[in-house]
Amino acid sequence: MIRRLGIAQAILNDPDIIIFDEPTTGLDPEERLRFKNLIGEIKGDRTVIISTHIVEDVDAVCDYIAVIGGKTIAACGRPHEIQSYADGKVFLLPENHPEALNKSNYIVKRSEINGEVFLRLLSNLPIQAEPQHPTVKDGYLCVSKGI
Secondary structure, eight states: OHHHHHHHHHTOOOOOOEESSSSTTTTOHHHHHHHHHHHHGGGGGGGEEOOSSSSHHHHHHHHSSSEETTEEEEOOOOOOOHHGGTTTTOOOOEESTTTTTTTEEEEEEOOOOOOEEEEEEOOOOOOOEEOOOOOHHHHHHHHHHHH
C-alpha cells in the first residue's frame, strides 16, 4: 500500500517530469502489471525516468534505456540497441553439455523442454550450441558484466 501511495503521489498534480526509484520492488506480479500499464498510459504526455534493476519492467515500458556502470553510462539507446550488445553471445545448451558450466559463461535461465533441462547462457566464447535471439535483459547483462 505504501508503494501504491508513493506512485500516486508522484503523478499527482500532473507533473512534466516523473522520477521513480525502484518503483516495483515489493509489488506482487499483478501490481507490477498495473504499474507498467499506468506508465504506458501517462508517458506520452511527460518524461518518466525509472531507476530499477528489474530489466523486464524497463523493457516493457521504456522507449530509451541507459545502463549505468560505476559512475558512468556504460550504454544507452532504444531497447533494440541495448539488446544488440548480446548479439552472437546467447546460447541454449543442455544442462549436461560439457561447455554449459564453463566459468566464463553466465547462466541467465534454466528451463525444461520436453523433459530435458536446458540452460540459456551468455558467453564471449564460441560455443557449439543453438544460438538464441537476445533480449534486452541479455544486452543489459552483457554490458554490465563486460561480456
